[in-house]
Amino acid sequence: xxxxxxxxxxxxxxxxxxxxxxxxxxxxxxxxxxxxxxxxxxxxxxxxxxxxxxxxxxxxxxxxxxxxxxxxxxxxxxxxxxxxxxxxxxxxxxxxxxxxxxxxxxxxxxxxxxxxxxxxxxxxxxxxxxxxxxxxxxxxxxxxxxxxxxxxx
Amino acid sequence: xxxxxxxxxxxxxxxxxxxxxxxxxxxxxxxxxxxxxxxxxxxxxxxxxxxxxxxxxxxxxxxxxxxxxxxxxxxxxxxxxxxxxxxxxxxxxxxxxxxxxxxxxxxxxxxxxxxxxxxxxxxxxxxxxxxxxxxxxxxxxxxxxxxxxxxxxxxxxxxxxxxxxxxxxxxxxxxxxxxxxxxxxxxxxxxxxxxxxxxxxxxxxxxxxxxxxxxxxxxxxxxxxxxxxxxxxxxxxxxxxxxxxxxxxxxxxxxxxxxxxxxxxxxxxxxxxxxxxxxxxxxxxxxxxxxxxxxxxxxxxxxxxxxxxxxxxxxxxxxxxxxxxxxxxxxxxxxxxxxxxxxxxxxxxxxxxxxxxxxxxxxxxxxxxxxxxxxxxxxxx
Numbered sequence: 001x002x003x004x005x006x007x008x009x010x011x012x013x014x015x016x017x018x019x020x021x022x023x024x025x026x027x028x029x030x031x032x033x034x035x036x037x038x039x040x041x042x043x044x045x046x047x048x049x050x051x052x053x054x055x056x057x058x059x060x061x062x063x064x065x066x067x068x069x070x071x072x073x074x075x076x077x078x079x080x081x082x083x084x085x086x087x088x089x090x091x092x093x094x095x096x097x098x099x100x101x102x103x104x105x106x107x108x109x110x111x112x113x114x115x116x117x118x119x120x121x122x123x124x125x126x127x128x129x130x131x132x133x134x135x136x137x138x139x140x141x142x143x144x145x146x147x148x149x150x151x152x153x
Numbered sequence: 154x155x156x157x158x159x160x161x162x163x164x165x166x167x168x169x170x171x172x173x174x175x176x177x178x179x180x181x182x183x184x185x186x187x188x189x190x191x192x193x194x195x196x197x198x199x200x201x202x203x204x205x206x207x208x209x210x211x212x213x214x215x216x217x218x219x220x221x222x223x224x225x226x227x228x229x230x231x232x233x234x235x236x237x238x239x240x241x242x243x244x245x246x247x248x249x250x251x252x253x254x255x256x257x258x259x260x261x262x263x264x265x266x267x268x269x270x271x272x273x274x275x276x277x278x279x280x281x282x283x284x285x286x287x288x289x290x291x292x293x294x295x296x297x298x299x300x301x302x303x304x305x306x307x308x309x310x311x312x313x314x315x316x317x318x319x320x321x322x323x324x325x326x327x328x329x330x331x332x333x334x335x336x337x338x339x340x341x342x343x344x345x346x347x348x349x350x351x352x353x354x355x356x357x358x359x360x361x362x363x364x365x366x367x368x369x370x371x372x373x374x375x376x377x378x379x380x381x382x383x384x385x386x387x388x389x390x391x392x393x394x395x396x397x398x399x400x401x402x403x404x405x406x407x408x409x410x411x412x413x414x415x416x417x418x419x420x421x422x423x424x425x426x427x428x429x430x431x432x433x434x435x436x437x438x439x440x441x442x443x444x445x446x447x448x449x450x451x452x453x454x455x456x457x458x459x460x461x462x463x464x465x466x467x468x469x470x471x472x473x474x475x476x477x478x479x480x481x482x483x484x485x486x487x488x489x490x491x492x493x494x495x496x497x498x499x500x501x502x503x504x505x506x507x508x509x510x511x512x513x514x515x516x517x518x519x520x521x522x523x524x525x526x527x528x529x530x531x532x533x534x
Contacts (some may be wrong), residue, residue, distance in 0.1 A: 018420055098488055099402040099477050125404040132469030136491065 007034055026134035027060050027121060033104045035061045036121055036137050039133065041085050041147050045140060052150035062133035079143040080110045081151070089105055101138060108145065117141040173287050198282035201370035201501055203415045204329035205381055210320070212282065212300050212314070212456050213262040216532035223414050224457040225263050226466065230447030232283050233259040237451045238310050246312040246421055255352035257282045261454065274527035275301060275313065284420045284453030285315025290324060292340035292520070298327060301525040315455055318379050319348045320374065321418035323382065324492045327520040330356055331498055335511045339517040347439045348379035351496060357512040358496040359500055363482040370501045373415065373461070375471040375493040382406045383458050386412035390476040392483055408472055417462045421451035422467045 028030065035058045042056045043049035082088070087109040094103050105118045120139040124132055199207065206219035237246040250256045257265045257278055265278035287307055290300040301314045316324070320343055321459030326332070334342055335356045351374040353359065362369055367389060371382045384495035391410040394400065465472040471493040479490045499512050506513060514520070 018234055079433065098474075099169055099481075122473070123403075124403065124473070127407040128403045128465055128473055131408070131466050136470050136472050138474075 010061075018021050025122065026125075026129065029093060029121075029135075031100055032060065032123060032135040033090055033121055036135060037088060037090065037104065037106060038085060039120070040119070040141060041082070041088060041135070041145060043150050045144055045145060046078060046146065046150075049146060049150045052146070055149065060134040062107055062136075077085070077148070078146055080145045081148050082110055082145060083148055085147050091116070100124070106141075108146065115143075117143055117145075158437075159414070196520035197234040199329040201329050201331065201381060201498060202383065203326055204384070205325045205370075205477070208300070208325055208328055208522065209262070209416065209456055209458075209526070210523055210532070211526050212316070214264055214277060214524060214527050215264050216528060217264075218262040219416075221223045221458070224454060224459050226459060226463045228447055229259070229261060229454075230260075230280075230453040231450045232256065232454055233448060233450055235283060235452040237421070237449070238241060246453070247287075247307060247315070247449065248283050249311060250280070250313060253256065253281075256506045262457070264415045266474040268482065271527065271531045273487040273530050275372060275524060277301075277528055280313035282314040282316075282455055283311075284317060284418055285311050286317050286420065287320075288314075288316040288418075289320030289343040292327075292343065296340065296518065296520050297338075297523055298324060298520050300324065301488070301524065316418050318418045319343070319346060319350075320350075322351070322379050322381060325513075326498070326524075328522050330519050331500055332398060332512045332514055339514055339520045341519070343501040350372050350380055351494075353494075357499055359499060361497050363495075365373070367413075367495065368497065368501070373493065373497055374462065374477065375468065377421075377471075378464070378468060380415035380461065380464070381411065383416045388462075389391075390411035390479045391507055392480050395483070398484040399478055399480065401484070403473055403477075406476045408465035408476065409460075411462035411476070413458060413507075414458055415464075416456070416458045418450050418453075418456045419459065419464075419509065420453035422449050422453075445501045448473070478505070 014108075018122045027035070029090045035056070036119050038056050038059065039053060043052035045075075088106060089108070090104060090106045092105045095101070097104050102121050103118055104121055104125070105116065107114055107116050109115070119137055121135055123135045208214060209219040212218075232248070234250060234252035234257075236251045238247045238249060260281040260283075263277060263281055264282075267278060268277045269273065285303065288303045288311075290298050291302050292298050292306065296493075300316065302308065303315065321516070323333060323339070323343040323346055323508055327342070330409060332339065332342075333346060333351075337345070338465060351372055358372070361367065367382055367385045369382050369384060371385075373380050373382065391407060391412060395405050462472065475493045475495075481488045500506065500510060
């Protein structure tokens with residue numbers, strides 16, 4: 001019984017890290033881009049799969065599915081499934097002409113073919129960091145691709 | 154209901170009594186003054202912000218709803234006593250009452266129990282309203298809008314009134330007698346015109362630039378939400394302390410210091426955790442915010458007036474884009490912001506409505522709002 005209680009406490013501690021406060025000093029933009037990309041490939045924009053997000057844990061980025069797409073007339077189309085997130089690579093990150101915003105160009109292998117896509121992200125500081133975490137996606141990738149581990153999250 | 158003072162006109166005396174603006178002599182040619190009651194009875198002269206106040210009071214059957222202090226999310230949290238229900242694949246939220254006491258207590262704008270001496274009022278103390286995705290009221294063929302019911306698919310789940318963000322804004326313009334779209338009448342607009350539609354400059358709305366100044370009745374819209382400005386200060390984004398363009402970023406811009414109140418129908422913030430209730434401290438972790446134990450249940454309050462900056466909890470990218478763009482504009486740089494827009498109805502500032510205008514609803518298509526009789530009969534105007 002004591003072990004069960006201990007397991008319960010440990011589980012509680014782990015579950016609360018999903019919503020823990022962002023760190024005092026945020027990771028650099030490369031690391032933040034990597035975290036956000038991981039969220040993208042783990043169901044951030046697919047309501048049916050967004051419980052897969054629990055596989056993505058980060059203190060720096062608020063792990064929350066994109067707010068409900070109220071107004072969608074049909075589910076977002078999943079363009080493909082990749083075997084592993086390790087097949088995703090950030091090719092380039094460049095600053096764009098708006099404060100704290102970056103363009104993230106990345107590649108992934110789908111059906112053994114290399115594909116490219118991009119997303120815009122924004123970093124946060126000050127009060128908004130306490131509310132929203134260190135960064136968020138501004139413009140998501142064109143295609144919705146998920147990892148196969150999200151098939152049965 | 155306390156009088157709504159026209160911000161553009163001076164009061165003739167202090168506002169301890171109903172404040173009726175006095176027209177200075179240079180504009181004596183304007184038509185005779187109308188009292189607030191007259192303006193509200195003749196809905197063709199309602200400004201968007203007047204219409205928003207009328208709609209709010211009518212929706213809650215409460216004379217004072219629109220005049221209550223802004224709903225502070227960090228203090229009050231979200232609705233309690235509801236079970237959250239989700240659309241199966243797009244996640245739109247509806248809810249059911251499971252604990253009536255908590256539901257009534259958490260609905261800020263209801264007065265329960267209702268005063269039994271009031272006439273013609275509907276009692277919502279057993280079915281307190283919330284935000285409901287897809288909720289827009291029902292528009293009858295005779296031109297009446299019933300805000301207290303929704304289409305069957307929604308009524309099956311949520312057996313209480315509720316409205317979503319675009320449903321609310323479309324209803325506001327319908328009541329004001331102002332067209333949102335020139336290609337269809339008000340009763341058809343609500344089901345076809347989501348928040349993101351209002352982002353584009355259209356035949357009935359003009360884009361507002363920061364240097365033009367923001368006004369009550371202006372709309373702020375982005376892909377996921379739309380709000381109407383209720384009260385705005387001369388420094389809405391708290392940029393007075395920003396001294397140079399290099400400070401136009403999130404280190405120097407604090408959404409919790411914005412001086413801008415908006416009216417909207419607000420959905421849940423913590424809406425993916427239907428089986429858990431989180432407090433503000435759990436979600437946001439800040440020491441100051443930790444002092445609040447406001448629960449975030451995922452069930453949004455619905456029609457409400459809130460500090461605009463509080464929406465940064467749910468839409469940080471859009472809210473910060475707007476404030477950052479305002480900051481850049483302060484230093485003469487026009488940014489290519491495109492995620493969030495401010496628009497104003499072409500007839501919003503019109504003091505004397507033209508007889509005909511493509512953005513003015515015709516007499517036969519004007520929308521009346523059910524439940525208005527309660528307000529006119531019982532509210533001290």
